[in-house]
Amino acid sequence: MKNVTELPMNAKSAYKPVRKAVFPVAGMGTRFLPATKVMPKEMLPLVDRPLIQHAFEEAREAGIEEFIFVTGRSKEMLEEHFDYQPELEQALEARGKHDMLRKVRTSEMPEGKLYLTRQARALGLGHAIWCARKLVGNEPFAIMLPDDVVLSRRGCLSQMVEAYNETGGNLVAVMDVPRAETNKYGILDVEKDDGKIAVIKGLVEKPAPEEAPSTLSIIGRYILQPEIFEKLAAFEKGAGGEIQLTDAMAKLLGSQPFHGLRFEGRRYDCGSRLGFIEANIAFSMRDPEIGAQVQNIVRRFADELANSEEVPLEARR
Ligand code: UTP
Numbered sequence: 001m002k003n004v005t006e007l008p009m010n011a012k013s014a015y016k017p018v019r020k021a022v023f024p025v026a027g028m029g030t031r032f033l034p035a036t037k038v039m040p041k042e043m044l045p046l047v048d049r050p051l052i053q054h055a056f057e058e059a060r061e062a063g064i065e066e067f068i069f070v071t072g073r074s075k076e077m078l079e080e081h082f083d084y085q086p087e088l089e090q091a092l093e094a095r096g097k098h099d100m101l102r103k104v105r106t107s108e109m110p111e112g113k114l115y116l117t118r119q120a121r122a123l124g125l126g127h128a129i130w131c132a133r134k135l136v137g138n139e140p141f142a143i144m145l146p147d148d149v150v151l152s153r154r155g156c157l158s159q160m161v162e163a164y165n166e167t168g169g170n171l172v173a174v175m176d177v178p179r180a181e182t183n184k185y186g187i188l189d190v191e192k193d194d195g196k197i198a199v200i201k202g203l204v205e206k207p208a209p210e211e212a213p214s215t216l217s218i219i220g221r222y223i224l225q226p227e228i229f230e231k232l233a234a235f236e237k238g239a240g241g242e243i244q245l246t247d248a249m250a251k252l253l254g255s256q257p258f259h260g261l262r263f264e265g266r267r268y269d270c271g272s273r274l275g276f277i278e279a280n281i282a283f284s285m286r287d288p289e290i291g292a293q294v295q296n297i298v299r300r301f302a303d304e305l306a307n308s309e310e311v312p313l314e315a316r317r
Helices: 051-061 076-080 086-094 098-106 125-130 156-167 179-184 228-232 245-252 273-285 291-307
Strands: 020-024 066-071 114-118 141-144 148-151 170-176 186-193 197-205 216-224 258-262 266-269
Touching: 020 051, 020 125, 051 141, 051 148, 051 156, 066 076, 086 098, 125 228, 125 245, 141 156, 148 216, 148 273, 156 170, 156 216, 156 258, 170 245, 197 245, 216 245, 228 245, 266 273, 273 291
Parallel strands: 020 066, 020 141, 066 114, 170 258
Antiparallel strands: 141 216, 148 266, 170 216, 186 197, 186 216, 197 258
């Protein structure tokens, strides 16, 4: 057997495990108005569960033990969703609706594991994450943007935790986007890429297509080291006048490893109407209860579009 001192420094021993996840949910959801005038965007349902629950379940599957919500005004519904609801449970029990009862129980937060902080002003994602600094403390943590949803056999964050246990440092989930759309995303400058893990040497928030260093984009899943909070504390404004998480990450480059993981699965931007509709179709087609019927509906629509004239666009307005 090799002498332990001869082995390369292993990430497992150099970096602490990821136990906490931050869920920034204080944004205004302007792309979804008027639906989000009163109701938080993260409560929009994807098939039968709100977006925030999809994110919670993905984090729980990845072994996350503490769930930190960065909320804001009119966002109480998000925390209440995870409460124990005795009257509802009793009513379902009494009516013998055991399947539904099971579903309700999976939306319960383990006791003492939900932590809340507030972002008084929606100054940007970087600022929202900074608001969680005391609750995260001095350890690595995950960030889950609930409006980014990944359809995959294995949860995206689980895949990331597995990769992080090898790479250590900072790790983001990445995917290729069309060059024409780089101005919507955080884009990576890549040093090395083996097709699954990319070594990152630069990061740019929403670059114009002609200036983008690549077409590899960050999606809403991160594992970061706590040193990010020192960079966020500068409160520097970036693209769109917002305090950007990507800019603070860029300042850590060089002092800590940064990797991108091409995850297995498909990501949907549920913060936009099109992405949300597409996600609902994709998820519901795979639903064990209604999937077959949804597939029939989709086929019927496809036939109708193939065989008839165009659907009038102004029908409801
Ligand atoms: P988005 O930019 O997608 O959310 O931020 P938004 O600003 O609410 O949406 P639009 O663009 O106006 O439609 C991604 C995540 O970060 C949170 C959002 O709630 C969302 O979950 N966020 C964003 C904050 O918590 N605070 C902010 O200041 C900005």
